[in-house]
Amino acid sequence: MIFTVAIPVYNDQNTIRDCLDSVVNQTVGEDKLEIICVNDGSTDKSGNILDEYMSKYKFIKVIHQQNSGAPGRPRNKAIEAATGDYIYFLDGDDYLGPEALEKMEEKIVQYQSDIIIGRYEGINRGVPVAVFKKNPDCFSFPGSNALFTMSAQKLFKRELLIKHNIRFPEHFSLGEDQPFMIQAYAYSNSIALVKDYPCYYLTNHQTIGRVQLTKKPLSGESFMFRIEETLASIELLNLEIDKKRLIFFHYWERIMEVELSALISKSFLIEDKIFIFNKLKKMLDKYQYLDYYQQFSSRHKLLLRLIEKGQLEDLISFWYAEKQPGNMVVQHGKVYPKPELAYNLALH
Template identity: 65%
Template sequence: MKLKYTIAIPVYNDENTIRECLDSIINQTIDNDKLEIICVNDGSTDQSPAILEEYSNTYSFVRVVHQENSGSPSGPRNKAIELATGDFIFFVDGDDYLGEEALERMEEKILQYDSDIVIGKYVGINRGVPQAIFRNPDNFSFYGSNAMYTVSVQKLFRVSLLREHNIRFPEHYSLGEDQPFIIQAYAYSNSISIVKDYPCYYLTNNLTVGREQLTKKPITGRIYMHQFEETLAAVASLNLPKEKKLRTYYQYLTRVLNIELRTTITRSFQMEDKQFIFDSLKALIKQHNFLEIYPNFNTREKLLLRIIEQGDLEDLINFWYAERHPGNMQVFHGLIYPKAEKAYELAKAETLSFHRSNKLAAAVTRIQKKAEGLLIEGYSYHTLVDASEEQLFLKLSDRDSERVTSLAVQKGAYDTDSPIPVNPEVMQEQIISLFHVVIPSSALERLDAENGIVDLHLISRIENYTAIARIIGEIPQHSTAKLTSSKQKNHLLNVTTYDTKHGNLSFKLKDTAKKKPKQPSKKQRVVNKIKRMLRA
């Protein structure tokens, strides 16, 4: 099978980068007779048109179309779809470029899987790039995948797929115009293939003056909402069974809740624009009846939907920032809810508990032998919940027999004049609790593990909510402590601390008999007696 590829390049003031872009395509390892390059000059005011004509005059497979400026890449891309003679079309931006073997590697996936869409590994130049999608198998279905986490169109699409379903870019706005196009292509595709092991597409941040000025145009709430409205309308218009349409709706709404909503809240919009976006989202999710797919969402997503449905913008912002700062959730009857008032009310009404999201972590940073036993000191923290009223316990377990025992743990340092060392990075990000506990030899001996290994866990109880964490070791130097046995006279329990391969703290125990003092000889006893007499 001999396939032909159309490379579609919308060009606007790309005089500084278009040569590198075109050269990277012309120098592909596949034969040039399999290539068609369509450059649509979108009213450039620099030297880009002259450069394009130069390449068109040199290479027969380079075609140039000139048009008045449309304000976005959508029109030029649609023109390329209309003119394409290739079996597949690859949308490439004029300031990006391809890896030399990109098309050869992507063609291998087409021949192997007959995919409608192929995504090549991205490399970011002065910018981030999608990565999560490359954790999928080499070939997969859109449904149930994480494909919506990359909605840019720098991908290879089967031309017949786009034409059969009339998939085109909306031309009346220029922010997020990729989304309605990509969701239709994904939903109608037979499968998606990915090239994981070769850098196919280099996404750059080398913006030209023209592009930079376009990017800096103020974005209003009305402009920002176009992408949501158009994409949801595109989902509604899909000529697919209801189950697939609902699945597509769910996958897109998941992206909105986890990605687009973050941008809405954190971006420097005017307050009026943020309010417009929130009110529009409220109307949209009701219009498209999110309740049909509501059970599919996770706890956090469900709460976000309920806040948008029943709350106001302030409620959304309060919850959004609260969940990003530790200590802003509370325990109620063993479950964890946000402290933010509206979020708490809505979460409690549906028992939307965050107990699975909250994580307890603990580390021991100092160990000392004391007369009463082995003193361990460290710190702990919860990632979400307010732990100011927690009770702490140390769980000791014999690895072989699985026998366990526990001890109450005290908050704070053993000696207030000797502060407990704490990882500074953790201290900056978390609300920590300092703790100490003295482990007597009797507690270790209750495990009957005198020659075994003991693992350490920290248990935190807040009301009737319990969390447990394996204690990690952050001790500068490990050592062996000799504790007097409480079970056997003239025996010692040697406790050697060490870190497991996962960085967790454990003890190696070994029971040994005390060495009996050496008895003096008869001659030495006589000498000792004489010395005592002389001293007297």
């Protein structure tokens, strides 16, 4: 079994050695490794460091290209160049635990899963944990909470990506993982977890010489790219209509819990908040959410109705009313929110 580790690199001169060393020293051994580094037009010494490693290790391949401004194109280049049975996407400022690929290989042998997610360890940042707590070691995507980890730092069967032509969008730079992941999850036979070993170290470097993409301020348009592209990707899935509706339902569940929270709590400009809210309103209509409306919880139904029928201030009023004592009322044994539109929608 051969593992391709794909690493997009842009101005990572301060971290790329640690990253590469963590792969070179994997306990699976060099005969099972293929490392493809795509230098995305770095202006620091990253390219020289990559060439140095390539000259030293025969299983490292380096591709130099002009800057694309996002990880999507370098990752796609790596998919096309890969020859391994499985491919892992590693960022140049992160690194793997020494036994990461060995632990994942054990899950492949045990379950033959198309996707393996290794436990994350955060360095100066939080990491996804819900998927490891709420699922067995091997599970199917439908009915799971897999969409609460949508980053590409996972191990994928390369045949899955090739067969279904699953690639990263190349025209935006934040959240481009989401359209890729929704397709990979949807077409996967199963997902396996490594719960008991820190496979991937996700870092937030305080001084790395550049601003990490995830730390740059977001515009409303940039925020919505990921959502619009992901919903469009679901619409294009070559699956039966009932399966697609289930995936739409799961993704809107994520939007209710993650993206709406970011909309309300993050420091967007007010015009960006309004832009996002109005775009979400259009997306509900475009993708006919009423076709799978009955599957949502009562709270999610109310949030969806507030987006459909109300304005941004109605959503924010309800959001904060939930969190403050005295902002809910009880009638006939049922609890209703006090804000006017939320109350009327909940009542009916």
